[in-house]
Amino acid sequence: MSREAVESLLREKKQKDLSYERVLSSMCTYPHEIAAYAHKMFLESNLGDSGLFPGTKEMEGELIRMIGALLGNENVYGYISTGGTESNIQAIRAIRNRRKREGLQAMNIIVPETAHFSFDKIADILCVNVKKATLDDALRVDVNSVEELIDAETICIVGIAGTTEFGQVDPIEELAGIAKGKGIFLHVDAAFGGLVIPFLAEKDKYRFDFSLDGVSCISVDPHKMGMSTIPAGCILFREDSYLANLEVSTPYLTTRGQSSLTGTRSGAATAATFAVLKYLGRAGMQRIVDECMRLTRLLVQGAKENGIQPVIEPVTNVVTLSVEEVDRVAEALKAKGWTVSTTRKPKSIRLVIMPHVTEERVKLFLEDLTTVV
Numbered sequence: 149m150s151r152e153a154v155e156s157l158l159r160e161k162k163q164k165d166l167s168y169e170r171v172l173s174s175m176c177t178y179p180h181e182i183a184a185y186a187h188k189m190f191l192e193s194n195l196g197d198s199g200l201f202p203g204t205k206e207m208e209g210e211l212i213r214m215i216g217a218l219l220g221n222e223n224v225y226g227y228i229s230t231g232g233t234e235s236n237i238q239a240i241r242a243i244r245n246r247r248k249r250e251g252l253q254a255m256n257i258i259v260p261e262t263a264h265f266s267f268d269k270i271a272d273i274l275c276v277n278v279k280k281a282t283l284d285d286a287l288r289v290d291v292n293s294v295e296e297l298i299d300a301e302t303i304c305i306v307g308i309a310g311t312t313e314f315g316q317v318d319p320i321e322e323l324a325g326i327a328k329g330k331g332i333f334l335h336v337d338a339a340f341g342g343l344v345i346p347f348l349a350e351k352d353k354y355r356f357d358f359s360l361d362g363v364s365c366i367s368v369d370p371h372k373m374g375m376s377t378i379p380a381g382c383i384l385f386r387e388d389s390y391l392a393n394l395e396v397s398t399p400y401l402t403t404r405g406q407s408s409l410t411g412t413r414s415g416a417a418t419a420a421t422f423a424v425l426k427y428l429g430r431a432g433m434q435r436i437v438d439e440c441m442r443l444t445r446l447l448v449q450g451a452k453e454n455g456i457q458p459v460i461e462p463v464t465n466v467v468t469l470s471v472e473e474v475d476r477v478a479e480a481l482k483a484k485g486w487t488v489s490t491t492r493k494p495k496s497i498r499l500v501i502m503p504h505v506t507e508e509r510v511k512l513f514l515e516d517l518t519t520v521v
């Protein structure tokens with residue numbers, strides 16, 4: 149095909165993709181302009197053979213320290229993954245491998261009922277039993293339920309800081325106390341909340357990071373609220389030795405071994421994450437989260453004024469609204485051009501107020517929502 153023909157084909161396909169303007173269902177958003185710039189500059193960079201790309205590797209090292217510092221400890225160990233799924237797999241794989249080496253045969257992990265579906269993949273791939281703990285009224289994991297599920301084969305407790313469906317934060321401080329007391333690995337899935345909670349006015353109510361002794365590992369995704377490009381996740385371990393539990397030797401590469409799950413691994417997303425976090429700094433991230441939270445409150449207030457109640461008062465920038473005939477409402481909103489998602493238990497309309505959402509769109513959405521309901 150000619151260059152023109154390919155370009156025209158690409159434009160045609162691009163037109164079929166939705167633009168984010170009326171997407172209220174997604175935890176992703178437009179990457180920041182500087183992230184896109186850096187991504188393009190490092191397109192060919194491959195951290196799977198990092199000896200060829202020492203500059204990219206330096207950025208990754210600095211990012212781990214930067215994100216670690218934001219999450220309570222700059223002396224943590226990890227790497228830039230492809231996202232929350234890989235990070236969750238790697239967290240559980242690290243502790244599974246360690247316990248296996250210690251001779252444990254059957255193993256289980258305890259996750260909240262609200263855990264992301266990546267834990268179903270983990271049960272399948274890693275052959276660990278995944279036990280689901282029940283929730284309290286505010287849809288946080290019930291700590292008593294977690295304690296009751298612990299047995300001699302429990303290798304890990306998972307807490308979620310920013311649940312996928314409700315944006316809720318589990319009582320991580322209490323989970324950390326239990327984990328520390330019993331010597332169990334605690335993994336915090338902060339894929340969404342990790343770059344939101346540190347910037348909340350009430351952040352002290354939602355402690356979830358390495359400042360809590362019992363937290364062993366955290367997953368946080370720059371390709372969600374970090375405004376980086378896809379694929380950018382980040383896995384952080386308190387102890388270096390967990391990376392060793394993941395390592396395989398890579399004799400013919402420029403590096404001795406590899407702890408990541410994927411082999412070839414985008415350095416572009418690392419450069420993009422580095423660029424956007426350096427550029428925004430904490431003050432810039434603060435402004436972005438402030439605006440998302442302001443619009444979150446505006447949306448909830450507008451819904452309430454029209455007699456529609458939220459399932460929980462939003463903790464992060466996820467709004468869930470209790471309406472009757474959830475599926476019909478979602479369909480009718482779709483017909484008006486809005487993409488929303490729905491939650492399972494309880495059923496509700498779910499909206500994620502990402503940086504691409506503006507005040508004007510919140511107001512337009514509220515009008516349509518009220519009409520439809």
Ligand code: 0PR
Pocket residue numbers: 173174175176230231232233234236264266308310311312337338339340369381
């Ligand atoms: N952990 C949590 C708490 C998550 O919310 C997610 C994804 C993951 C792990 C997995 O992350 P990756 O998808 O990066 O592997 N949460 C969103 C979800 O599944 C992801 C998403 C993003 C979905 C954009 C749709 C979308 O348009 O709903």
